[in-house]
Amino acid sequence: MKRLFLIPLVSLLGFAFVIPISPSWSAGTLQVTSPNGGEKWETGKKYAIKWVKGNAGATVKIQLLESGNYYKWVVKETKNDGKYVWKIPTTIATGSAYKIKIVSTKNKRVFDKSNENFTITEIVGDGGSISVTKPNGGEKWIATRKYAIKWDKVSAGTHVKIQLLKSGKHSLWVSQKTKNDGKYKWSVPTSVATGSAYKIRVISTSNATVKDLSNSSFTVTNGYCDETLRITKPRGGEIWRVGKQYEIMWCSNSGKSVRIQLITSTSSNPYYFNLVRTINEFTDNDGSYTWKVPNSTPKGSRYFIRIKFWGVTGTDDSERFTIYP
Structure with a gap:
């Protein structure tokens, strides 16, 4: 019986084929470091999302996940420089099952996400963390004179803005930025019309949901109102x-x-x-x-x-x- 011997082609030809292997991306070198679990971030405030750049290329995109599922894009393209400052929209629902996912824009296999969940919270509603105490109803303020607007500062951040309302509508800005120290001295302008339907609103500059309004209306006069x-x-x-x-x-x-x-x-x-x-x-x-x-x-x-x-x-x-x- 004849025997057939299979001789490898490479041996027959006397040389070996060298198969080129192109370099490939590998997941794991890009790494999210913040938020990475346990943080408590508030809507309306700015926070730094941080990561180790690894081999993700020149740019990355950042996702917010909720319960492991896509929730919204934080940014669809940003430099892969290890940091992105994000102001959390007030439209994001509060919850404790959020994670950040960062993905290379060149290769979607190169990505990482927070190891554990972090929490997003908000301070809800008028008067939740700030409370106007003066004027709070019944006062009579005269144009050109100075009066102290007062509030309990609580957790409204470092600065607030103060608004004058008439009949529930914007009249003017008393101050668009002042320290949240619970007191602001205001000289009532002569341009403010006399009337009895005024209220003061104090609003956090870092979170517009943190605000409060005078409980009842106060009156602005020009000093001549003793006459008819x-x-x-x-x-x-x-x-x-x-x-x-x-x-x-x-x-x-x-x-x-x-x-x-x-x-x-x-x-x-x-x-x-x-x-x-x-x-x-x-x-x-x-x-x-x-x-x-x-x-x-x-x-x-x-x-x-x-x-x-x-x-x-x-x-x-x-x-x-x-x-x-």
């Missing part, structure tokens, strides 16, 4: 231009509604008055009215505003001002 009615703007000497808007302001302590009129005196007899127009026949007595000067208003330097109460005695005229095209 006094117009405070225009004060006299102003030039108002047609087509522009201007604020008519007054102080009063009685009456629910007023009538506002534009009047002028004649050059021949300054004590003889002409009614130019009724600006508003019936408007709330809230101390302020915005008026757009009609384009048809004649040029003149003897104009004044007259305000009259409805239902009770009281009338006042402003000082003279000019209307100009």
